[in-house]
Amino acid sequence: MNTKKTFEALLEDASIRHWVYENRNQPTHVWEEWARVQGIEGVYLQQLRIFLSELEGEPLVLDENYIQARVQSALQKAKEIESIKFYDSQIIEESPKTFWRIVSDYWVVAASIMVFVGLGYLVYTAKQNQPLPVVSFDQKLNLSHQEESFVETTNPNKRNKMVVLPDGSTVILQKGSKLKYFDSYNTQNREVYLSGEAFFEVVKNPQKPFLVFTKDIVTKVLGTSFTVKAFDDDKEVKVMVKTGKVNVIQQKNLNIKDITEKTNIGGISLTANQQVTYQREEHKLIKAELNNPQFLSLNNNNQSFTFKSTPISDVFIQLSQAYGIEIVFDEKVMSKCTFTATLGTEPLDEKMKWICAAIDAEYQVSGGRIFVEGRPCR
Amino acid sequence: MRIKEIPPLQEQLLWNNFRAGDEMAFTQLSTRYYRMFRHYGEKFTTNSQIIEDAIQDLLVNLWVKRASLTEVESVKFYLLKAFRNQLFKTLRTFSTVPFEDNFQENFSEASSEMFFIENESQQEQQSKISYFLKQLPDRQREILYLRFYQDLRVEEIAQLLQIKPQSVSNIIQRALLNLRQHWELLVPFILLWLL
Incomplete structure (x- = not known):
């Protein structure tokens, strides 16, 4: 009796294996009959049956409805991710990760700005065939520039969007707003173009002034936090300062040379809890004290947060509520993680870096949302 | 499945x-x-x-x-x-501890219930085969599983486990040779059962 050849030959035969698996629960006589018809020794068939069953191991009981539900849930999740990516690629070109340069050496005070600029960019009046000697704000914001690439973010949603600039400065872009910056950002100075409303947290760097261009006015920052509100359809444009010093000037009065050469570009200077209103019809800048300043939901003066062994989910919830930015993380995985520190005026990007370093997590901004990938803590 | x-x-x-x-x-x-x-x-x-x-x-x-x-x-x-x-x-x-990709022994605990058991000798064979599979190295067991349960080709298994196809063939041969030695001990039982 050549046990080896026969058993192994049967085992190698895929069609026989299939039959064995299909019929493993049939009674003996079915097996004997099949063995007879196939001309297989019953002994080997029995060996095969036992061997293959052992190879299979425990039977798996999974409800068909369960599988269907799980597949649908995966598809749903995938589409969600996709819609963000699609949106990014269509409207936004997020600043790539490599841009995230850590400039912590520079900054002493972070600046936050809120800028409200008009929605007029939606009505695009093309003037492509009229080259102007000086590139206007409208052109900077609305034309696609052949000679220089740029990053543009639009937020049509109710929820705020987070944009991290190449130097780590953070912009919280609000509903119906558009922000654009060019590759030359952070070379001589840091220029951003805004239409709508945004809250800026600017990394301090006296060598490279931070300038927010809106339709009518320019806001210059060295190291402060402020808000600018300038919707095209509104009669007024507002700049509100949260911390530090801000300089506001009408665009037509701006001398390009002054941007880098002078600390003061003229116009009006503002300090903490002051605001300036620009009356569009009268072309006037009016300065006033802010009685009850509202900067997002950051209700204290220096947007500081104190955490003491705070569960990480609470940390994220607090930040998320304060900035109006969605933070996506796996609560289960990081359920045992806590965070202890006081976070001050640093931009949200910097805050997230501190937190993630403490809990050995990573984070990235996609579609204006923050995604945290963490590990379980002990 | x-x-x-x-x-x-x-x-x-x-x-x-x-x-x-x-x-x-x-x-x-x-x-x-x-x-x-x-x-x-x-x-x-x-x-x-x-x-x-x-x-x-x-x-x-x-x-x-x-x-x-x-x-x-x-x-x-x-x-x-x-x-x-x-x-x-x-x-x-x-896992907090480094993970080794072990093809663990998670099979056959419930195997005695999983298919039609005709008599004692069959049960005995089964427990012997179960034992045989358990004492195989993880990799060998995984290869047998992929080859005879999942119907993968030798080349596919080699690619999956990042080893040479010849090694896969050798491992299968060795395992089956080993198995045959087990079988030989079992043959008398099987014959009894057939009679």
């Missing part, structure tokens, strides 16, 4: 439709292979949550990356391989 054979052309069609963004094709493929993922996964860990997470991540990634997927010779092999990679990735993030 073993996958019911479907005509290769039909499977290729499903795969291609899925790559082109057909949700129905994706759903069909995923549903078809779901049990296979779970079954294979359970050979590595008893934590079904980890396996479920790995399957979710795999399916999400497949859909998101569908456009960059290419034609494949065997859909089943592609998915099995992708799942294995995802599972190890998931296991690594879950």
Whole structure:
């Protein structure tokens, strides 16, 4: 009796294996009959049956409805991710990760700005065939520039969007707003173009002034936090300062040379809890004290947060509520993680870096949302 | 779970439709292979949550990356391989201790109930085979599983485990030789049973 050849030959035969698996629960006589018809020794068939069953191991009981539900849930999740990516690629070109340069050496005070600029960019009046000697704000914001690439973010949603600039400065872009910056950002100075409303947290760097261009006015920052509100359809444009010093000037009065050469570009200077209103019809800048300043939901003066062994989910919830930015993380995985520190005026990007370093997590901004990938803590 | 054979052309069609963004094709493929993922996964860990997470991540990634997927010779092999990679990735993030990709002994505990037991000698054979499989090294056991349960070709197993096809063949041969020695001890029982 050549046990080896026969058993192994049967085992190698895929069609026989299939039959064995299909019929493993049939009674003996079915097996004997099949063995007879196939001309297989019953002994080997029995060996095969036992061997293959052992190879299979425990039977798996999974409800068909369960599988269907799980597949649908995966598809749903995938589409969600996709819609963000699609949106990014269509409207936004997020600043790539490599841009995230850590400039912590520079900054002493972070600046936050809120800028409200008009929605007029939606009505695009093309003037492509009229080259102007000086590139206007409208052109900077609305034309696609052949000679220089740029990053543009639009937020049509109710929820705020987070944009991290190449130097780590953070912009919280609000509903119906558009922000654009060019590759030359952070070379001589840091220029951003805004239409709508945004809250800026600017990394301090006296060598490279931070300038927010809106339709009518320019806001210059060295190291402060402020808000600018300038919707095209509104009669007024507002700049509100949260911390530090801000300089506001009408665009037509701006001398390009002054941007880098002078600390003061003229116009009006503002300090903490002051605001300036620009009356569009009268072309006037009016300065006033802010009685009850509202900067997002950051209700204290220096947007500081104190955490003491705070569960990480609470940390994220607090930040998320304060900035109006969605933070996506796996609560289960990081359920045992806590965070202890006081976070001050640093931009949200910097805050997230501190937190993630403490809990050995990573984070990235996609579609204006923050995604945290963490590990379980002990 | 073993996958019911479907005509290769039909499977290729499903795969291609899925790559082109057909949700129905994706759903069909995923549903078809779901049990296979779970079954294979359970050979590595008893934590079904980890396996479920790995399957979710795999399916999400497949859909998101569908456009960059290419034609494949065997859909089943592609998915099995992708799942294995995802599972190890998931296991690594879950476990605090470094994870070794051991093909564990999670089989045969319930095997005595799982199929029709005719008599005692059969039960005895079964426990001996169960023992035989248990004492095999993890890798050998996984190879036998992939070859004879999942019907993978030797070349596919080699690619999956990143070893030479010749090594796969050798391991199978050695394991079966070993098994035969076990069988020889068992033959008298089997003959008794047949009589």
